[in-house]
Amino acid sequence: MPQPSLRIDIDRLMARIDALAGVGSIEGGGVCRLALTEEDKTGRDLVVSLMRHLGLDVSIDRIGNVVGVRPGMEDGAPVMTGSHLDTVRTGGRYDGALGVLAGLEVVATLNDAGIDTRRSLAVAFFTNEEGARFAPDMMGSMVHQGHLPLEQALETTGLDQTTVREDLAKIGYLGHAPCGSVRAHSFVELHVEQGPVLERDDITIGAVEGVQGISWTEISIIGESNHAGTTPMSARKDAGYAAVCIARFARRLAEQMEGNQVATVGRLQLSPDVINVIPGRASLTIDLRNTDAGLLRRAEQRLHSYVRRIGKREDVYVAHRSLARYDPVVFAPSVIAMVERQATALGLSVRRLPSGAGHDAQAFAPNCPTGMIFVPSVGGVSHNVKEHTAPRDIEAGANVLLNVLLELAG
């Protein structure tokens, strides 16, 4: 039963966040713990040993998701929390790690207070949420909740030309448990906002209403590589120039569309990438997001139509393929309201907001009552070594998580 005075131990939680941030730490205070690398393995090992130390029943599934269960007084599906341990190449120390370690801090708090819950509790971390080495992102949670076939995920080839299956085996996390064998009664994820809204409005807790729809497109262009000095401008089939035009169009699209449309060209590569050679090949990625499903589709259509036009105009061959696509997600009104109520009960300021980023929680949303708790990101900075959230906000978020999980677990 919930204890009105029960609180997480912020010093213990911060110490564990610091320890995990030491795995794959990079200059500037950031972390590079790309999915299924040696750093990911070390981070996973650290968290698994903490789970075992806390008495959880740990299972590893076939896509490398790890779930630790704290049995309740009754049988049945556990109330689940969790997030991911992988980061982008120049990531921060809170993105993902906070949700996992705060979940374990809730377990530690309940252990210390000798509290048994009616329903079981589970803390999970999911494979390759970031998608920085393997597309799509949220791979582990999507397989867990049945949105992505296991075999397809395992056969995915990444940036380093290895497959997910190979790399999982290499780091010792190609588990045996069937994916989704631990079903969730409900799912709540604590995460840093990664955007500027909470800090700007001086709000401590975000009750997340849902997630923007996301569309990732990879565009490949084949022109003709030729000499930079001797080829008249009119005779060029410059794959690089076509890529540049498409990248510029993406910005214009974001400025013209409604619905908080954003567009990002994160990758752009030329080949042969030599000063005095007109690029014969180019590739780039476009990340489109919108809270409105119809507007997101329209943005994709406009992009595809522009890509076709530029191919004709520049006399280059252009192909596009979808690397990942998620419709906008709506979280359970009951969980959103619960986050608001528990935050208010703790005397914390709270507001509803959508998530601009994709999260593991969205894989659960169609299958069980699901919600998220956001805490402020200083300057809205994330996917950057400077990512920061104040310890008092982390404490507030973890206490809201504690109370929401207790209410759900009964």
Added chain:
Amino acid sequence: MPQPSLRIDIDRLMARIDALAGVGSIEGGGVCRLALTEEDKTGRDLVVSLMRHLGLDVSIDRIGNVVGVRPGMEDGAPVMTGSHLDTVRTGGRYDGALGVLAGLEVVATLNDAGIDTRRSLAVAFFTNEEGARFAPDMMGSMVHQGHLPLEQALETTGLDQTTVREDLAKIGYLGHAPCGSVRAHSFVELHVEQGPVLERDDITIGAVEGVQGISWTEISIIGESNHAGTTPMSARKDAGYAAVCIARFARRLAEQMEGNQVATVGRLQLSPDVINVIPGRASLTIDLRNTDAGLLRRAEQRLHSYVRRIGKREDVYVAHRSLARYDPVVFAPSVIAMVERQATALGLSVRRLPSGAGHDAQAFAPNCPTGMIFVPSVGGVSHNVKEHTAPRDIEAGANVLLNVLLELAG
């Protein structure tokens, strides 16, 4: 003395071109023999052994240039020909190699005919003409002719973070001869046109009037890497977008300037180069060329001014530095006329034209009578595995080279 009936042996020359093209051969019939790599070493070794086989007196200088001298009847500076053996990453089999092997074919022809010349003849190949691994390009010939200090060239760090000195030593071509110790009485280089003019006008021989001025600029941009989903468009400091705008400006500049202005963005890199991260850093190179020195300067000024404006507009830090710069070069009227005369005497069609590409010959132009002979490039294609010149055009060019060298050597 010139023999009216003296002709080079095209079968022997083509066989040697084929053999050299086998060193560093890549798919599609092309060659990757980047300067100072293992492939470059193997190619150099092959040509040096051919030089020795032909009885030339071979010397290697401190920047790795190799000169083979065929002594004449009189003392004094030799009439020199030559070119380079290095290629771009996806290069063709004629660019550079033709000039070196045709020079050696002239020597072989004279040897077979038992002809002694009044002046000595020299065939040279120069280090790192392409500049694909180390900037600037034409490094060896520029050092040879006193336009670039030896120490500065040796200390140059390349794409692989090694210095020219280290890589020369590694492949065994850090020679002992002082650079330029073999001075040239005159210099003539046979090369493929690498552009479409001769083929388009159905002309066999180009009498090259000079070389376009070349300006290489590297632009580095520092913005702020951040999350692609949560960062509003208005709050971005997107280094990649600034790079894309600059690349697009380069094309506009080429279209607006006169004097056959060309502009090429051959390299463009984003960092961290991840789909869902706004690039915090970007770099690109711009290759500007113009036959008019004043117009080339104006193009550079307009580029610099735009770079400053984009830095302010996108709130990113932008720096630019010159990687290489050559004013337009004018070849000796006497040599240009000699090429025309000898081509006509052989019954070949000939026209004057400028070179769009930089060549080793331009390093010699300020110091001695210098000229170049062009032969047609099919489709104007070069710096590409599909680079091709018909054997009968190669034969024509090599015979013009033979007769021009004989006229100069007396």
